[in-house]
Amino acid sequence: DYMLGELKKFRIRPRKIPEATFYLWLDLSALPDPINDGLEFCHQLLEENAIVINGIWFDLSPRGLRKHAAYGPCANFIRLSYGPPMEELKVGVEAIARVCRKHGVETAMSA
Numbered sequence: 001d002y003m004l005g006e007l008k009k010f011r012i013r014p015r016k017i018p019e020a021t022f023y024l025w026l027d028l029s030a031l032p033d034p035i036n037d038g039l040e041f042c043h044q045l046l047e048e049n050a051i052v053i054n055g056i057w058f059d060l061s062p063r064g065l066r067k068h069a070a071y072g073p074c075a076n077f078i079r080l081s082y083g084p085p086m087e088e089l090k091v092g093v094e095a096i097a098r099v100c101r102k103h104g105v106e107t108a109m110s111a
Contacts, residue, residue: 003082006093009107010100015077022083025055029076035103038078044102050095053079
């Protein structure tokens, strides 16, 4: 509940609310360019010393039909684990907040 509530403030929504896992599949498409792209979001978050997984790594194209995963259906997604201790989750949320604010994303509390 903590992660979902915090991420919602930045217009980052899960594709589906998890029921039996500690991973979130998050849609970045409501964010402004360039951070609505999973790869760019990951790079900028890394600059803030936090890590999430880019959605393109989960774009399975077993026959190699999609030559450029960066343009596929997972390009605007990231996967995040909320299994770490609460202190680490708070540090991660603060890093996400810094990236979003750098690009003019106002939170529900600051808007």
